[in-house]
Amino acid sequence: MRVFNTLSGKKEDFHPLEPGGVRMYVCGVTVYDYCHVGHARSTVVFDVISRYLKYRGYNVVMVRNFTDIDDKIIKRAKEEGVSWEEIARRYTEEYYRDMDALGVSRADYEPRATEHINEMIEMIEGLIKKGYAYVVDGNVYFEVNKFKDYGKLSKRSKEEMLAGARVEVDERKKNPLDFALWKASKEGEPAWPSPWGPGRPGWHIECSVMSMKHLGETFDIHGGGADLIFPHHENEIAQSEAYTGKPFVRYWIHNGFITVSKEKMSKSLGNFFTIREVLKQFDPEVLRAFLLSTHYRSPVEFSYEHLLETEASVDRFYTTVMRTEQYLEHIKEDQPDTEDKQMEETIERLRERFEEAMDDDFNTALALGHIYEFLRELNRFLDRRPQGKKTVALLKRALEVLKDVTSVLNLFQRTPYQWQVSLLEKKGIGLTVEEIEEKIRQRQEARKRRDWGLADSIRDELQRKGIILEDTRFRTLWRVKLSTEAR
RNA sequence: GGCGGCGUACCCAAGCGGCUAAGGGAGAGGUCUGCAAAACCUCCAUUCGCCGGUUCGAAUCCGGCCGCCGCCUCCA
Numbered sequence: 121m122r123v124f125n126t127l128s129g130k131k132e133d134f135h136p137l138e139p140g141g142v143r144m145y146v147c148g149v150t151v152y153d154y155c156h157v158g159h160a161r162s163t164v165v166f167d168v169i170s171r172y173l174k175y176r177g178y179n180v181v182m183v184r185n186f187t188d189i190d191d192k193i194i195k196r197a198k199e200e201g202v203s204w205e206e207i208a209r210r211y212t213e214e215y216y217r218d219m220d221a222l223g224v225s226r227a228d229y230e231p232r233a234t235e236h237i238n239e240m241i242e243m244i245e246g247l248i249k250k251g252y253a254y255v256v257d258g259n260v261y262f263e264v265n266k267f268k269d270y271g272k273l274s275k276r277s278k279e280e281m282l283a284g285a286r287v288e289v290d291e292r293k294k295n296p297l298d299f300a301l302w303k304a305s306k307e308g309e310p311a312w313p314s315p316w317g318p319g320r321p322g323w324h325i326e327c328s329v330m331s332m333k334h335l336g337e338t339f340d341i342h343g344g345g346a347d348l349i350f351p352h353h354e355n356e357i358a359q360s361e362a363y364t365g366k367p368f369v370r371y372w373i374h375n376g377f378i379t380v381s382k383e384k385m386s387k388s389l390g391n392f393f394t395i396r397e398v399l400k401q402f403d404p405e406v407l408r409a410f411l412l413s414t415h416y417r418s419p420v421e422f423s424y425e426h427l428l429e430t431e432a433s434v435d436r437f438y439t440t441v442m443r444t445e446q447y448l449e450h451i452k453e454d455q456p457d458t459e460d461k462q463m464e465e466t467i468e469r470l471r472e473r474f475e476e477a478m479d480d481d482f483n484t485a486l487a488l489g490h491i492y493e494f495l496r497e498l499n500r501f502l503d504r505r506p507q508g509k510k511t512v513a514l515l516k517r518a519l520e521v522l523k524d525v526t527s528v529l530n531l532f533q534r535t536p537y538q539w540q541v542s543l544l545e546k547k548g549i550g551l552t553v554e555e556i557e558e559k560i561r562q563r564q565e566a567r568k569r570r571d572w573g574l575a576d577s578i579r580d581e582l583q584r585k586g587i588i589l590e591d592t593r594f595r596t597l598w599r600v601k602l603s604t605e606a607r
Numbered sequence: 608g609g610c611g612g613c614g615u616a617c618c619c620a621a622g623c624g625g626c627u628a629a630g631g632g633a634g635a636g637g638u639c640u641g642c643a644a645a646a647c648c649u650c651c652a653u654u655c656g657c658c659g660g661u662u663c664g665a666a667u668c669c670g671g672c673c674g675c676c677g678c679c680u681c682c683a
Contacts, residue, residue, distance in 0.1 A: 345683030489630035
């Protein structure tokens with residue numbers, strides 16, 4: 121297995137510290153607002169990475185944190201006139217609603233910063249004792265000049281960073297690059313007692329403390345969005361390695377951004393779409409598939425049109441499954457088997473190709489390509505109207521492998537019927553399943569009488585409402601009409 | 608200004624020195640069908656931003672140029 125490591129800047133063979141076990145930490149969100157599609161990408165990407173590692177037989181321990189105290193939360197609370205705890209509680213809940221919908225599974229540990237204040241104080245004291253940090257007016261800063269390797273992750277020297285000139289001015293710091301481990305609280309701000317007076321932790325310290333607590337001083341994978349490389353992850357390395365004297369993380373993995381008109385989607389630019397908004401019009405599976413149809417390190421351009429294209433792909437998957445299942449209901453087992461050597465091979469090759477793609481730095485886009493290609497081969501096989509006992513086993517095997525492989529992506533795990541019912545709602549069709557089926561019954565009557573005029577008018581009527589009918593040899597199926605053109 | 612990334616067909620997208628440049632969407636024609644739909648078949652990049660170089664051989668490596676983006680400040 122090959123993994124791109126931000127630290128080395130290249131793909132490396134993946135070997136966890138302990139064979140058979142992987143310990144990974146992923147930076148979660150600051151809970152002060154609804155999550156947007158950018159948050160969804162990071163969360164889904166690392167969800168898939170964790171799932172694939174498990175599929176590969178590793179015993180994975182995954183930690184994903186919540187930052188539940190920070191300036192943005194305090195600001196939001198002030199604006200709304202509620203406590204910061206209320207803001208954090210509310211948006212943690214909303215986070216779960218969105219991510220559950222997207223099929224993201226819970227991490228083994230999901231620690232919150234405020235539950236680890238004591239451990240943070242302990243670590244900060246240790247850093248002061250070792251001479252890596254200093255106290256000024258109730259604030260504690262990490263002294264960057266004391267840590268030789270500072271800049272090794274983001275690949276820049278301290279000099280270069282200072283030349284960048286956009287560094288904040290804070291007279292109390294020895295060096296503008298020094299960062300806060302502990303911030304003195306002002307009157308009325310949330311505060312915890314500490315040896316340096318009432319205050320709250322800086323942002324970076326929480327991840328060092330919580331990862332160390334659950335995963336040890338050195339662990340395998342640390343992930344997050346590429347915007348965390350500097351300064352967040354750089355600072356985590358500095359404080360952690362200064363504290364323990366040991367390497368902090370072996371593989372740093374960072375996902376690329378979601379863009380809108382080529383620009384990074386972000387709160388500050390205001391060009392973001394919340395997950396909530398997207399899910400009003402699209403099944404969560406469409407968003408998940410969309411996020412996985414590009415390699416995780418590449419930028420993804422977000423647009424309504426692209427979501428429609430993904431929707432068509434997901435529909436194609438379920439349509440093929442529906443067709444296969446229906447075919448299996450009517451296949452004749454007592455007839456001689458259809459020649460099927462090619463198909464047998466194709467099925468087994470799907471798994472190989474899937475693993476090959478995922479082994480190469482979690483290439484979900486390639487993996488999905490193989491899956492869609494397989495659908496074509498499966499359809500082609502069905503077009504030959506294969507018969508016999510062995511064919512039944514073969515088709516069942518095809519569905520099984522398909523389900524198995526896609527479960528790693530946590531896509532396509534529902535029934536085609538569930539998918540269609542969901543579309544009925546998302547596309548605002550305004551018909552119930554019962555109403556559609558009643559129309560189909562009426563049309564079947566007309567067709568029996570060879571009353572094509574009536575049959576066609578019923579079909580046209582449904583079509584106008586967004587329902588497409590398919591007359592198969594066995595029965596009439598309905599599907600929600602999809603369009604890849606923007607409405 | 609410093610550092611990093613990207614530029615593959617109408618759109619999205621894989622590709623990391625060597626079979627005919629994956630796959631999806633759109634489009635054109637065909638098979639099937641009462642007619643449709645779905646599915647399948649055929650067509651749709653002699654070419655990978657541009658210009659040079661290395662090599663028997665490059666979309667893939669090197670150099671230059673053009674264009675776009677990101678990080679250097681909170682940010683997934």
